[in-house]
Amino acid sequence: MDMTGMGQFAGTLADAARSIVLPCFRQPLPIEHKADHSPVTRADRAAEQRLRELIQQSYPEHGIVGEEYADQGREKRYRWVLDPIDGTKSFISGMPTFGTLIALLDHHTPLLGLIDMPVLNERWLGLASGVTTLNGRRCQTRTIEQLAQAILFATSPDMFQGDEQRSFQRLATAVQLHRFGADCYAYGLLAAGYIDLVAEADLKPYDFMALIPIIEGAGGVITDWQGRPLSLESDGRVLAAATPALHQQALKVLNAESAVE
DSSP: OOHHHHHHHHHHHHHHHHHHHGGGTTSOOOOEEOTTSOEEOHHHHHHHHHHHHHHHHHOTTSEEEESSSOOBOTTSSEEEEEEEEETHHHHHTTOTTOEEEEEEEETTEEEEEEEEETTTTEEEEEETTSOEEETTEEOOOOOOOOGGGOEEEESOGGGOOTHHHHHHHHHHHHSSEEEEOOTTHHHHHHHTTSOOEEEEOSOOHHHHTTHHHHHHHTTOEEEOTTSOOOOTTOOSOEEEESSHHHHHHHHHHHHSOOSOO
């Protein structure tokens, strides 16, 4: 497979999503709530529908997994994984930190991942066979190896429940600084060397599959909370780190027994 060509096609998809999403940003939009109580707008649905049309036109033999519509061709070797607006809550709140996520899988292995930030005009592309770029220029994670020096992000404290909440709090206490609210942008910041850790829970495959080649291509590590590779069947708990040493330390903290029984 021509991965350069696939990367260019992923960029075409991101451009198409931008053309639909940007005119709707900070405009009055009806908001619906799905069965899981998450919000959705016509911009989410229109953008995904357009991406599906473009994929079917150019690669009808490929399958598609998306957030807003039923899966197509889950049995096919190559599948696109789409999240037209990752961070819909940010989008409807007027926050510019929402993005579009696009991944291409070979069976369960991501071949490429793309994060596009329409308002900020920033785009990360990671290829499994190459490096990660930000707006066409190579980017790399930082070399931090100690938790006490690390900056940690998560989208919201609300995504952690029960033991997850206690585990995240242990990690947040161990780092230099922790912040909330960046959605997929946090992973781009990690790949570009501005932060060092992202720990999240309750994610779906369309929330994280695109992130894998981006983080790994920039020199980082991304797994579930047990250190296992992420896949379409993962439990939704994600840990991304700038370095292998930092990743191992964070795993130990997340999985340590709580001091309070």
